[in-house]
Amino acid sequence: MKKKSSVVIAGGGSTYTPEIILMLLDNLDKLPLRKIKLYDNDEERQNKLAKACEIIVKEKDPSIEFLATTDPELAYTDVDFCLAHIRVGQLPMREMDEKISLKHGVVGQETCGPGGIAYGMRSIGGVLENIEYMEKYSPNCWMLNYSNPAAIVAEACRRLKPNSRVINICDMPIGMENTMAEILGVASRKELDVRYFGLNHFGWWTSVKDKEGNELLPKLLEHQLKYGNCMTDGGGNFTDDSWQETARKVKDIVAVDPTLVPNSYLKYYLFPDYVVEHSDPNYTRANQVMDTREKRVFGECARIEKAGTAVGTCLEIGIHASFIVDLATALAFNTHERMLLIVQNNGAIENFDPEAMVEIPCIVGKDGYEPLSIGKIPTFQKGLMEEQVAVEKLTVDAWQEGSYHKLWQALTLSKTVPSATVAKAILDDMIEANKGYWPELK
Numbered sequence: 001m002k003k004k005s006s007v008v009i010a011g012g013g014s015t016y017t018p019e020i021i022l023m024l025l026d027n028l029d030k031l032p033l034r035k036i037k038l039y040d041n042d043e044e045r046q047n048k049l050a051k052a053c054e055i056i057v058k059e060k061d062p063s064i065e066f067l068a069t070t071d072p073e074l075a076y077t078d079v080d081f082c083l084a085h086i087r088v089g090q091l092p093m094r095e096m097d098e099k100i101s102l103k104h105g106v107v108g109q110e111t112c113g114p115g116g117i118a119y120g121m122r123s124i125g126g127v128l129e130n131i132e133y134m135e136k137y138s139p140n141c142w143m144l145n146y147s148n149p150a151a152i153v154a155e156a157c158r159r160l161k162p163n164s165r166v167i168n169i170c171d172m173p174i175g176m177e178n179t180m181a182e183i184l185g186v187a188s189r190k191e192l193d194v195r196y197f198g199l200n201h202f203g204w205w206t207s208v209k210d211k212e213g214n215e216l217l218p219k220l221l222e223h224q225l226k227y228g229n230c231m232t233d234g235g236g237n238f239t240d241d242s243w244q245e246t247a248r249k250v251k252d253i254v255a256v257d258p259t260l261v262p263n264s265y266l267k268y269y270l271f272p273d274y275v276v277e278h279s280d281p282n283y284t285r286a287n288q289v290m291d292t293r294e295k296r297v298f299g300e301c302a303r304i305e306k307a308g309t310a311v312g313t314c315l316e317i318g319i320h321a322s323f324i325v326d327l328a329t330a331l332a333f334n335t336h337e338r339m340l341l342i343v344q345n346n347g348a349i350e351n352f353d354p355e356a357m358v359e360i361p362c363i364v365g366k367d368g369y370e371p372l373s374i375g376k377i378p379t380f381q382k383g384l385m386e387e388q389v390a391v392e393k394l395t396v397d398a399w400q401e402g403s404y405h406k407l408w409q410a411l412t413l414s415k416t417v418p419s420a421t422v423a424k425a426i427l428d429d430m431i432e433a434n435k436g437y438w439p440e441l442k
């Protein structure tokens with residue numbers, strides 16, 4: 001019989017929590033569970049969905065213990081996996097990041113450009129705090145961290161928690177691969193063997209093969225040059241119109257380098273003028289999320305709580321997040337699955353900073369991960385990545401040293417920001433908005 005695991009979801013009040021619970025419950029044959037706990041530092045928010053989650057768990061398998069708590073000791077005692085998706089400052093601070101950037105004519109985005117830098121300055125402390133709880137109460141636990149901005153958080157973990165059992169991950173490549181499989185007429189992304197390199201939200205596929213070893217990259221690129229990462233009718237694996245538009249824009253990113261398949265987040269770096277022109281500075285993605293996903297998830301959780309049953313619920317399994325189960329399963333049962341993780345380069349990309357945190361394929365087993373060798377990367381991608389990794393490193397420097405200048409440099413270096421003057425104006429507004437969240441900068 002397979003060993004049963006105990007899981008804590010950190011950031012229990014997240015809009016993603018119910019779909020992750022549904023996904024865990026759908027995979028009990030792969031990853032059997034004995035406990036599911038929710039942990040958040042905002043009791044009121046977590047309570048909006050805790051009861052519904054308990055009902056969902058109990059209806060699926062009453063033998064699984066359920067607990068929702070704001071007490072770190074209760075949360076982190078006796079856990080094998082922590083699935084961490086915290087958002088320090090919550091969605092109203094995401095709204096500030098996006099709107100301050102746009103006010104200065106710059107991309108206003110959750111993880112890219114000034115928004116990502118500001119969010120990084122908030123996230124580092126929250127993620128480190130959760131790692132410390134984990135190490136204190138369950139030293140053998142693995143944290144699967146997808147709290148954003150994953151690139152900056154991963155760099156902070158590398159420096160400040162070098163021996164911790166933390167693995168930083170992102171669902172974006174998985175989301176795109178689901179659509180690629182559809183485009184290629186392959187049953188699922190699991191039928192594809194991929195090669196990929198880059199930074200988080202900043203990477204490229206160099207190979208997409210079927211299980212017979214046939215290279216499908218040329219066919220995929222030919223399609224993407226016409227339609228982007230969408231089906232010919234614009235359809236695909238999208239949660240809403242905003243994601244569909246991002247997938248369509250892949251067409252223009254491929255045009256810049258028609259030899260590699262890009263991560264769609266590159267639109268923020270290669271077409272920042274287009275992104276700003278198509279943004280509403282008074283109604284950003286944070287507003288959309290609060291008006292749609294947040295209302296839908298909390299509304300449905302309230303309905304389940306009132307009805308006392310989740311039968312007929314409209315909540316859906318988070319398919320894009322299936323990699324979380326795959327990763328936990330690989331660690332628990334030594335499956336040696338190949339997965340894209342954000343890890344220290346250490347020579348895997350031969351001609352790139354060995355200290356940089358890169359997103360590359362790794363083999364995962366019970367002792368952790370082993371990165372695959374990538375070899376040399378082309379000049380265009382290398383140049384872009386060097387600039388971006390410096391932005392991420394300077395942000396962590398600024399957090400550690402409390403340095404105004406390092407953060408100004410980080411903003412100035414971002415490809416999304418046109419000048420040091422604009423960078424300074426954004427920085428001064430961001431400092432004001434982030435009082436109480438950022439270390440004091442001198």
Ligand SMILES: NC(=O)c1ccc[n+]([C@@H]2O[C@H](COP(=O)([O-])OP(=O)(O)OC[C@H]3O[C@@H](n4cnc5c(N)ncnc54)[C@H](O)[C@@H]3O)[C@@H](O)[C@H]2O)c1
Pocket residue numbers: 010011012013014015016017039040041042045046085086087088089090091126127129130145146147148149150169170171172
């Ligand atoms: N890496 C990925 O691919 C990926 C995919 C989806 C979401 N995410 C990230 O997951 C996170 C959650 O997103 P969301 O939109 O659901 O956010 P959300 O605001 O709905 O939920 C986040 C929760 O984290 C809690 N929180 C904040 N600081 C905390 C702390 N120090 N300890 C414990 N809990 C804390 C908040 O109170 C909130 O309930 C974000 O960071 C988002 O960017 C990442």
Ligand SMILES: O=P(O)(O)OC[C@H]1O[C@H](O[C@H]2[C@H](O)[C@@H](O)[C@@H](O)O[C@@H]2CO)[C@H](O)[C@@H](O)[C@@H]1O
Pocket residue numbers: 110111148170171172173174175176237238239243285289320
């Ligand atoms: O703007 P949001 O809050 O909807 O999304 C932000 C997150 O987006 C990515 O996750 C995507 C996923 O890649 C996509 O395929 C689809 O399934 O939706 C997900 C979000 O709902 C991204 O990887 C995250 O880091 C972002 O936080």
Ligand SMILES: [Mn+2]
Pocket residue numbers: 150169170171172201
């Ligand atoms: Mn991501």
